[in-house]
Structure formats: C-alpha cells, structure tokens
Amino acid sequence: DAGVTQTPRHEVAEKGQTIILKCEPVSGHNDLFWYRQTKIQGLELLSYFRSKSLMEDGGAFKDRFKAEMLNSSFSTLKIQPTEPKDSAVYLCASSWDRGSQNTLYFGAGTRLSVL
Amino acid sequence: GDSVTQTEGLVTLTEGLPVMLNCTYQSTYSPFLFWYVQHLNEAPKLLLKSFTDNKRPEHQGFHATLHKSSSSFHLQKSSAQLSDSALYYCALSAMQQGTGSKLSFGKGAKLTVSP
Numbered sequence: 001d002a003g004v005t006q007t008p009r010h011e012v013a014e015k016g017q018t019i020i021l022k023c024e025p026v027s028g029h030n031d032l033f034w035y036r037q038t039k040i041q042g043l044e045l046l047s048y049f050r051s052k053s054l055m056e057d058g059g060a061f062k063d064r065f066k067a068e069m070l071n072s073s074f075s076t077l078k079i080q081p082t083e084p085k086d087s088a089v090y091l092c093a094s095s096w097d098r099g100s101q102n103t104l105y106f107g108a109g110t111r112l113s114v115l
Numbered sequence: 116g117d118s119v120t121q122t123e124g125l126v127t128l129t130e131g132l133p134v135m136l137n138c139t140y141q142s143t144y145s146p147f148l149f150w151y152v153q154h155l156n157e158a159p160k161l162l163l164k165s166f167t168d169n170k171r172p173e174h175q176g177f178h179a180t181l182h183k184s185s186s187s188f189h190l191q192k193s194s195a196q197l198s199d200s201a202l203y204y205c206a207l208s209a210m211q212q213g214t215g216s217k218l219s220f221g222k223g224a225k226l227t228v229s230p
Contacts, residue, residue, distance in 0.1 A: 003158075031217075035220075040222075041222065042220055042221065042222035042223045043159075043204060043220040045217075048217055055217075056217070091159070096216070102208075102216035103161045103164070103216075104151075104161070104216060104218060106158040106159045106160065107158055108156075108158045109158065
C-alpha cells in the first residue's frame with residue numbers, strides 16, 4: 001500500500017511569493033492533517049479535515065495559510081504571501097477515523113526555505 | 116485544553132546505557148498516549164501507544180507505562196543502541212467525540228546515542 005505522498009520534497013521561495021504544497025493521503029483514510037515542524041515549536045497543527053470537511057484550522061496560521069481538500073485523495077496547503085519565518089518542514093498525515101486510538105501516518109514532508 | 120510536556124529537548128547517551136524520555140500530560144478527558152519516532156530525513160512513525168486495559172506497550176525494546184495518577188507516559192529502554200538516535204514525540208488523543216484521530220504533540224526530544 002502507498003503511504004502518504006507529499007510533493008515537492010524541497011521548495012525555495014522568495015519573500016512574498018505564493019507556494020502550494022501537495023499531499024496524497026493513504027487510500028481509504030478520511031482524516032487528514034497538516035502540521036508545521038520546527039526545532040523550537042515541534043509539531044504545530046495547521047489544519048484538520050475529516051471526510052473532506054475542515055474541522056479545525058490553527059488560529060495563528062489563518063491569515064496566510066489555507067488548506068483545501070477538493071477530493072478524498074488530494075489536499076493542498078497554500079501559503080500566501082510567504083515570509084522568511086515560514087521556513088520549516090511541512091508534514092501531512094492521514095488516519096482512519098475510528099476513534100482516539102488511531103495511528104497517524106505521516107508523509108516525508110516538504111522542506112520550505114523562504115529567502 | 117489538552118497539552119503534552121516533554122522536558123528534555125536534547126538527550127545524549129552512550130551506547131548501552133538506559134534510555135528514559137519524560138512525558139507528562141494534561142487532559143480534561145481520559146486520553147490515549149502515543150510515542151512517535153522520526154529518524155533523520157524520514158517521516159515520523161508510531162513507536163507505541165497506550166492500551167485501554169493497562170497493558171504495557173512494547174516495541175523494538177522500548178516500553179512506556181501510562182500512570183494516570185501522575186499523568187505520565189515516560190518512554191524507556193534498558194540499553195540504548197546507535198540506531199535509536201532520532202527525534203521522539205509524545206502525543207495525546209482525547210477520548211471525546213469530534214476529535215477523531217487528532218493528536219496534541221509535545222515539542223519533541225532529540226536523542227543522540229554515541230559509541
């Protein structure tokens with residue numbers, strides 16, 4: 001079975017640009033998460049979808065970060081406009097919604113560098 | 116709200132010595148606890164998770180015991196190996212409707228095992 005696929009693996013952007021990160025969850029999973037990973041803050045939740053419906057978007061990230069899930073097998077995270085402080089690894093994860101014991105399956109992440 | 120605290124940011128050990136990574140939590144509801152491990156340039160993946168019947172989960176020599184009285188789920192291993200060098204995250208999932216598989220993560224602990 002294919003795991004979570006994220007593209008691109010690396011992205012370099014100039015300050016002020018718009019970038020779009022992509023994620024394909026594990027087939028059949030109906031929970032999808034976007035996280036930002038930094039050394040200082042660890043894993044911060046950006047967005048949470050259940051069956052394509054947005055359940056939660058991390059309040060501090062609302063203004064320039066927008067995640068969408070147009071179908072059950074594809075999600076995007078748009079950052080507009082980018083700022084140098086957005087440099088981080090962005091992780092996508094998916095799971096079956098069968099309650100609180102579910103395992104999250106993570107993609108390898110997109111490493112974003114904003115100059 | 117739910118929160119997870121990991122007190123050690125960086126842990127350096129010599130091969131063969133015991134490993135203990137601390138994890139304490141706060142939750143309104145009776146939670147499930149998880150440990151995720153992330154090796155360099157890889158995706159985070161589940162290492163182990165708590166059981167509902169108070170059994171002690173074990174995997175790859177690691178174990179953790181959920182102590183509700185002290186709100187802790189410390190990760191332990193009797194003898195560290197070089198391959199244990201990785202980033203370890205403790206996470207919590209609350210047993211409440213509507214949260215699905217959403218996890219609250221600690222900030223992580225980077226374990227480095229040297230010869």
